[in-house]
Structure formats: structure tokens, C-alpha cells
Amino acid sequence: MVKKYLVFMVQVHLNFRLAELESLADLHGIKTVDFAQYDRDSPFFIVELENDEQAKKWISRSILTRAIYEYWGQGKDYPQLHASMQNDSEFQHRKQEHCNASFKFEFESFGGSSSGKLDRVACIESFQYLDFKGPIRMKNPQQIFTVIEEYEPLNDNEAGETPLRVFFGREVQRSDRFCGALEKYDLKKRPYKGTTSFEAELSLVSANIAQVKPGTIMYDPFAGTGSFLTAGGHYQAMVIGSDIDGRMIRGKGNQTIKANFKKYKDSLQFLDVLTMDFTHNALRSDLLIDTILCDPPYGIRESIKVLGAKDPERFAGKENVEIDGQKAYLMRDYIPTKKPYSLDALLDDLLHFAAARLPLNGRLAFWMPVANDEDIETIIPLHSNLELKYNCVQEFNKWSRRLLVYINRGPNFNGPANVGLGRSKEKFRDRYFNGFN
Template sequence: MPKYIVLLAQAHETFRKPELEALAELEGLKVDLSGHDEKKPVLVVDLENEEQARLLIKRSILARGIYELWGFGQTWDELHEHVRKFPASKSAPYKNVSFKFDIISFQKSRSTSEQRDIMESFGYMDLTGPIRMKKPDETFAVIELYNNPHVQLKSDRELEAVYLGRFIANSQRDIIDKYDLKKRKYIGTTSFDAELALISSNIGLAAPGKIIYDPFAGTGSFLVAASHFGALAIGSDIDGRQIRGKKKHSITTNYKQYGLTDFFLDVFVGDFTHNPIRPKFKLDAIICDPPYGVREGLKVLGSKNPERYADKLPTKLENGDLSHLRPDYIPPKKPYHFDALLDDLLDFASVHLIDNGRLCCWMPTANEDYGERMIPQHPELELISTCVQEFNKWSRVLLVYVRRPRTTDGANLAFKDRRIYREQFRDKYFRGFHLTSKDDS
């Protein structure tokens, strides 16, 4: 079976394999990704043909491109030995077409003269076509990996591996710039990073014909990202100001900006704990970044002191009008703990996801606390991956669950005995993650 080199981005390394696994599932491809190494920017995979190679990375954000492998080695001599053995029947179609060489070096810089010497070392390939630096018929890439990254002089680093590949296809990594928040017309303080929103949508299997829901939509970062891949998006948020927008801009404005209005179902204002979506309404995926309670305390509708609001209940009239219909009415809110939110989110997903549907949700954690016990579980959901984005003393983790196939009538199986956050993340965040209590160890 032909081998191909996936050239990976040197960013968000723990997300790379889950994204490729999700894309392979979307395209119905069987590919072994066990060779992935988070420390290396290349991955060699077996695929049946070029078409499968294109399908695997055509919408990837964390892959840069894919190449047909012509040779590899731990030394230059080994590489040239392998290239010489590459079947002539496979290389013949590329002998007389225009071409160019790309020299891609990791952990080392190459001068122009060194690059030229490398290209000329492949003279035995007998490529008789013209060299064309712009829009050649074929591009050959020499990919060098060097170890000892802590050596100050790059020239002193040792060659770890070197590959020769024929370019097949690029990924969609270039769309990150298109969706950059700096260029977006409507954003807020909680708008999610465009690159990670797109990656989350890939891992969530957003695709044409699928319905994606974000119950904490904010300014619609995940909605837009999912719709870029053709999914129909619906969102909600307890903060009506973000849903309604400001001045002339709203989530709808962003959809118009990117030409995605055909994929926008709707958004509504609502408290997630009192969600109006009917239990029989099924979703293909839930992709969200639940509020952590950092910028403000996490709250839901209700009151710690119900008697305080007794005179504002809907049954009470003010000048003949129901109080909750008055334009100046502000519904009371009560504190809500993040661990309870995660419990409720998993319960909601168990009811509303289709069989094998995905829940992709972000969870913050202090680095000192992170471990298996911190990850919420549910009997109807299978945790398939955890992707970590590290900051200084804290991280946020993308938890990816799959809804297990239903063996009953699909009723909600509540699983409440899993209070994992003994101390609110918000408290630790503001005190700088110091003074950890013994109970947290």
C-alpha cells in the first residue's frame, strides 16, 4: 500500500491526532495514526491512493499538506538509496513535466547555496522537464528533521530523519486568517479563537446536513466555524445582549460577512438549565465553551432568596401589567457551580445527541489539579479524546465524547454522583493558583 507523509503544523500538538481521526471517520477512511508523535511535525501513513490522501487532509486545520513518500532515511545516504529503489513505473509520469523542489527543514536553517546542493544531489532522478518556481506541474519536497533543539547553533544539530515526497494536496490551514477575530465584524470579550473553533468543529464532525448546537453561543464563534464546514447551526445563550448584538452588528452579521447565511438556523435567549429544546429533537453534535465564571460569577435563572422577589413574580401585576413583560424587568439569577454545569451538559447530550453523535466541550483546570479524576463521566457517553491547551498555571481541555448507541428507549439516565470540582476554578484563577488546600491534592 502506498505511503504518504502528512506535514503537520507545529501548534496544538495534542489536537492533531484527534482531528485527523475525525476527518478519516467523516470520509470513511481506514488509516492507522498510531505513529503520530506530538514532538514531530511529520506523520507517515498508509493510504490506498491519492484520492484518499486528498480526502484525509482537505479540511484539516492542523495539517499543512500531504505528500507521496518516495524515500526516507536517518542519513542522506539512506534517503538516496531508498529514492533510487522507488519503482520506475510510478516515477515515469513525472519525468518530463515542469517541477520544482522545496526544502523544508525543522530545527535548522539552510542557506540558498545549501538548498541548491541538496536539489542537485537528486540529479539521478533524471527529471528532464523544465524547472518552474511558480505553478509547476509537480513539486518535490525534501523534509529534514533535526534533534538536539537546545543546541544554540543550528549548524551543530544532528539529522534525525529526512524524507523525499511528491506534493499531493494542501489542507485548509490558510482559512485561519479568513476567520481571524481581528477581521470579524461582531465579537465580544468571550469570542473564541478562530483556529481552535475550526479545529473543534472538525473534531465534532461538522459537515453538510448535520445540525450543530452551541448552548453557550455568545457571539457565535463555534456556530460560524461549524457552518464553514457546511453544518446547520443553532445556538443559545443566557445573555440576551450577545444574542441581540450591538448597534448594527450581531451573529447574523458574521454569517453575512462569510457568506454562510444558508447554514444559519437560529439563535435564542435561554437558560441552559431550563432548555426549551424538546427531548425528541436530536442533534448531530454539541460544540461549546461553557462559561468558566472568570469574568463574572457563573449564574442561572433563579434566586438564592425567592422571598425577595415574591413581589416580582409573573402573577403579580404592576399597573395592570405582568411584571415580567415590562421592558425594565430583569429576571433574578442565582450562583451556579461549574461542576454542576458539566453534569447537566452531559445529561443534556445523552438525551439530545443522535447515536454516535459528539459532544465537544472545553473545561478549564489548574495544572496542579488536572488528572483523570477531574474529567466528568456519564454512562451514556464515551470519552474518546482529551486535547490540552496549556497556559501558565492553568489549562483548558477539549473533552470529546461520543453518544453510545441506545439500547433502551433513549430516556435520560441521570448520573449525578460526580461532583469533581471541590474548589471553583474561578477562585483559584484569581488568587494565582496558590495556597492549594490539602483536599485538592
Template sequence: MATSNSRSCLKYLLHLAHDNLDFRLPEITALLALRGKPFHPCENFREKAPFWCLNDLSEEDVHSIMTRSICAKSAFELWGHGQTHSELKASLLNYPPENMSPFTHKDSTYRINVYTFNKTLEFADRIKRIDALEYLSFEGTVSLKSPQHIFCLLEDYGTDPNNIPEQPNYIYFGRWIADGQRELIRSHSVKNRHFIGNTSMDAGLSFIMANHAKVKENDIVFDPFVGTGSLLVACSHFGAYVCGTDIDYNTIHGKGRSSRKNQTWRGPDENIRANLRQYGTEKMYLDVMVSDASKPVWREAALFDAIITDPPYGIRESTRRTGSNKDITRPPEESHIPVSQAYHLSDIFADLLNFSAHHLVMGGRLVYWLPIYRPEYCDEMVPHHPCLRLISNCEQTLSSHTSRRLITMEKIRGPEEVDRLAHLADLRFSPYQGHNAFREKYFSGLNKREGEDV
């Protein structure tokens, strides 16, 4: 049988999940970068469309993407496409026979599926679609249960459920290669996780963040606001060694009240290590410790391949750091719970970017969530650092007036002493100081909305 390397003029089709639309392109681009491949879409590429046609890839590249992608549902070797079934037929008949023959010869078994986006076809209509493909030279035997090769006719009826056209906007036909990793959303659901908290990150978003960070096998990944370790779970799944810190003693040690319904207190084995054990990745667990993200505790070195985190916004978790605004003339009494004070969001981000500039390896990525008040948002509010280059900025809407943006940055040079306070001289710093009032704006908008509902 001919290999994919000996076949020419290959294009590949990705079927994307129609959620988290902003996150899809950065994820696929990052996964291609892990293979050393650029993102080369075919002409007429539309980022929000459910189907993307890509050039300059091998089948191995596509398989690699699909072993990790949360945003992509399926991938196909594209054999033909068109705006109508007539155009599709012409395109398929023009496809090189030598590219088809390894999958259509008489000793092969196959099945043809019909998939429609934004429209449901009756079974009889699906059969008609398949019968209309009789002009293709399939010489093998149909096998519905266990075919060697699966082919798919995909019809795109647009993205507006209130305005579905009679005929598809576009039609594709290709050979199925692989499915994405959407199953991870279910298998790693927080609902079934051993150890959770009030702000445990959604499983799907955790894996997307790991992909945006280009986390790979044997990387060392750090989360400075680790909480219950959802991001560590996702990164360890991709073979990275994981560690983290958090200022909350009870969370780090799995003590105190449980966040689970009908459970008063956490059990003795509820902790981050147990979460990794649940998914078979305990060997990737380095450790977690109680630490203040605003205080330096690490030696001055590039230690981490990726830093991935979800800082507290002051809504369900407080933004605190150790210290006091009062002058302390005598040492405090012994206690493992230090005095704390407010930790403004702008300071959190400034410290996070400075920490990343010092402790990321060159080319390492920082991925974090930035909460924003939508009526006042502008791109200048995204924190900036001279050692870090902005890669992507993706929005997840939380309400009519608030959202959070997933920011991905990459280290492009080593830090210098002047970089530590560079944000204070940067014109961008003043706008993103507005994040300090996010909590007040969040509840102000919530109260306004509730008042309108009354």
C-alpha cells in the same frame, strides 16, 4: 496518465504545524473517520513529531483531510525516506518506477522545494540538496513559477531549538498533494470580525473543535453557551446549519457596551447573524435565542448532530442561571432580565452531558472546554456519562497553574431515566466537583505569581 487508484505501495506524509500538539491526532483521526478510514501510521510513529507517515489511504482521502485540517500544513505522496541522504537515495531508487512515471515524463513540468524543520539553510545549500537528487529520472522541464508537479525534500532537525544537530535526524522526499487550511486562522481572525465579545473563541481553535466534532455538510450543530457565535462561524464554514442559546440577553441581541477598543457601544448590526454574513454563510444560520442552559426548553428528541461549546468559567464571564435561593410567594415584576443565582461548574458539566445524551443523534459528538487547576488535575476529574464515550482529552496550557482541556465525547446509546442522576453515584463526580472553586484557585495562583515577580 495513471490514476492514484492504479498505483501501488503508496504512503503519505503529513507535515504538521508545531502548535496545539495535543489537538493534532484527534483532528486527523476525526477527519479520517469522516471518510470511513482508520488512522494507520507507519512504524516508529511519534505523536509530537512534525512529520507523520500514514498507510492505507488514497490520494482522495488525503485531499479530503487537507480541505479541512487546521493542524496539518501540507501533505505529500511519500517516495523515499531515511536517516541519512544515503538511506534516502536507496529508498528512492527502490520506489516503483511506475508510481513515479506519471509525474516525471518528458511532457511534464516540475519544481523541487527544500524544507527544513528547526533549521534554516542557506540558499546555496538548498541548491546543493536539489543537485544531489540527479539520480532521479526526471525527464520533464523545470518550471519555478507554474509547474504541473511540485516535489519536496524535507529535513527534520528535531524539536529542540537549543540543540540543533549538524545533520538532520530524518529526511523525506515526496510529491506535494495539498496544503491544509491554516489560512482560515488569518481570514477568520477575531481581530477582523464584525461582532466580538470578551471571550470570543480564537478562530483556529474554533475550526479544530468543529473538526473534532466531525461536523459535516447539512449537520445541525448547537452551542448552548453561544456568546458571540465564534463556534457557529466555524461550523457553518463546513456546511452545517447552526443555532445556539445564551443566558445573556445583551450578547444575544448585540446590545450594550462594545468589547472593541475605541468603541463605546455596539452598533445596530453587530450580532451573530452578521458574523456569518461576513463570511458568506448566512444561509446556514438557523437562529439563536435567550435561554438558560440549566432549564429544558427543547422537545425530548435527538435533534443535533453535534454540540460544541465553551461554557463560562467564572473568570471573564459569570456562571449564572435563572432562579433564586429565596422562597418566592408572589410573581416577580415584569422584566426580560430574570433573577439569577450561581451556577456551579460541576452542575454546568452535569447538565451539559445530560442534555447531550438526550439531544444528540446516535454517534453525534459533544465537544467542550473544561477548565482545570493543574496542580490538582487527574483524569478522574473529567465528567462522565453512561451514554457518552470519551474520545479525546487535549490540554491547552493557560498559565503555570491553570489550563483548559478540550473534551470530545460521542453518544453510544440512548438515555434511560436512571442516567439523569448517574453522575451523583459515580465515584468520578466528587473529584470534578473541585471545578467549583476554579475561579478562586485561578486568582489565587495569579496573585502568587504576581507576588513572586515583585
């Protein structure tokens, strides 16, 4: 038997919200949710689930949701809400189930605050027919019953006079967002961060859409200051990062990626980070990488470079230079030569690596920048083993970035491919610095 639940979401990052909910449902093997009923314009989504356990698992990790409630009813106004609750065939059963539990009432609203407009005591009294016998407990009650009012905002700061809709439900699970994940991982409070650090909210959302799983290995090949490693660690993956820039990997003094993990009490999740050019990857080929999550260099704050000589003819023979009888390139302070590389080629390498190293159904998720030119088609990199599952866009003024999420379907998948074709029409870096003119 299934039961009705009400998901109360946040109206932000709408291009990512459904992908997060779907990915978390899939991660927990939840099949009863009818995503055809999902409405992008509404913060509410009524779903069917087997039980509270399923609801808890599904929503506890969510960042773009506030909470999930057992659904008791809804109406355009309070009389309609009361009628809807009492006419529901499950009403008597629900009431009995929790009648002796300690409880409290809470009020939530969307589209403005009801404070001042609603007489809360009178409102609570109007639910007397619930006949709860348990004690009212404001701290740690066994059950929280929630009234959620939806208003049409008059403007950005003011709610409408009367609610458009009122819901009633029993709180089953607050989301990670509601439980303070955004404050905890706020970049402002992070010991080690830099100009390339990725904000907390979307890095956690990315980890959810990438289905980073507890106890599995997550790899960020362009780790920088470790924002995605931090997000992966939060969801209890064992994380490994690498970056061509040793300064990023080492940090300074107490400001290191490791120190961030210590602050978040996630040290056990931190496997290690290493200085390495992704295109000359040294990770053991039998190391099982379950998920790849990253933010490759766009060439804006840092140019795209790989190991190698820009002008191989001029460099010829220099690899044999010796100092005091020792090959220079084997010395600890040797700085290898680097050559420029294109974003296209780097993303091709990333897709090839994911196809070769992820398990079947493992996910690769990465961010890709795009100039918002009407006349330039955005070509998404595709590999024949990888199914492109999501392409979630975050818009800025003249450019956007996309979270591209792929599932490794293996060599028999035979999907469309465009690796090796040089997809970019124009260099994103040049366009960025020219103000997209």
C-alpha cells in the same frame, strides 16, 4: 493496494494533534492508518492510504498538519535519500506516472531554515535521474515535488548545520492551516468579538475533533460571541447558538455574530442565535442536533447564572405583577431574575442534554477549566450513555483547560457515570482569583 504517504505536522498543541488526525480519519472512513506508528515527538508520520483522494479528504481540514505527500523516500543525507528513492520497488512506476506533468520543486524544513546553507539549484540537479519531461512551471504546476529537511535546532532561532533527515515526496494536499485558515479567522481581524471569544486555532481544532460535518446541525448552547459557531460554519455545518446574555447574542450595530458570518462568506451556514438559559432549553425536542460544541461559563469573566430566584420565598408572588393590565414577565423589556448555579450542575445538564438529543455516535465536545493542584484530583464528568473519547489538555501557568469529547453510544452503553455527585472540590472561580494559592 495501499500506498505510502508522508504527513508533515506542526509541533504545537501536541495534546490535540493525534485526536484531530484520528477524528478526521474516522470522519472519512479511513481505516488503513496505523496510529501505533504515530510519534508525538516527531512532525513526521508515514502512513498507508488507498489513494490520493483519501489523503486529500483526510488532511484538507486539518489544522495541526501542514500537508500530506506521496512518500518517495528518505535518508540521513542526500546520497541516502537518492538511494532510498531509486531502490523503492514503486520508483519506476511513480516516475512514469508524472513524467509529462508540469512541475516545480519546493523546499520545506523543520527545526530551522536551510536557507543559505543549501545550494538549491545543485540540490535540484542531483534529482536528475527522475528524468521528468514536463515543463517547469512556478505558477500552478500540475505537480509539486517537495524536499523536506529535518534539522535539530541549535537554539530557538538557529538550525543545525546539516539535516538529520531528508524526505522527498509529491505534494497531494495542503492542510487548512497551510491554506490560510488561521489568518482568515484571526480574532484580531474579526468584526464582532469580546473578552470571551475563543482563539481561531483551537476552535477550528475543536470542530475537527468534534467531527462537525457539512450539512448537519451544530449547536453551541453558550455561544457568546460565536467563536465555535464560526468554526462550525467554516466546516459547512448549519449552526445554531444560544446564550443567556442577550447582549452577547445581539452584538452592537454592525458588530454581530451574523456580520462575522457575512465577512467569512459563510452566511448560508448561519441558522440563528437566540437568548436562552440552557437549563430551560426551548429548542424543539425533535430538532436533530448532530454535534454540540461549546465553551461553558467558567465563572471567570462571567458568573454562572440560570433563570430563577435566589431566594424563592422573597420572590413569591412577584411573578403575578402586572403593568397596565399585562403580566410584567410577558413584556419585551422584562429582565428575568437569575440565580447562581454551579459549574458541576451545568455540566451535568449538558451531559444529560447531549445523551437525550444527539444521534447515536454523535459527538459532544466542550472545554473545562481545571486548577493544576497536585493534591486535588480532577474529576471528569461522566454519563452512562456517553463514551469519553478524548481528554486533551491545554496547560497554562497555574491552571489548564481540557477539551472533553464524548460520543453518544445510547442507553445500552452503560458506561461509568458520576453526574449529580458534585465533583468539584473547590470553586474554580475562587481559586482563579486567589492566584491558585
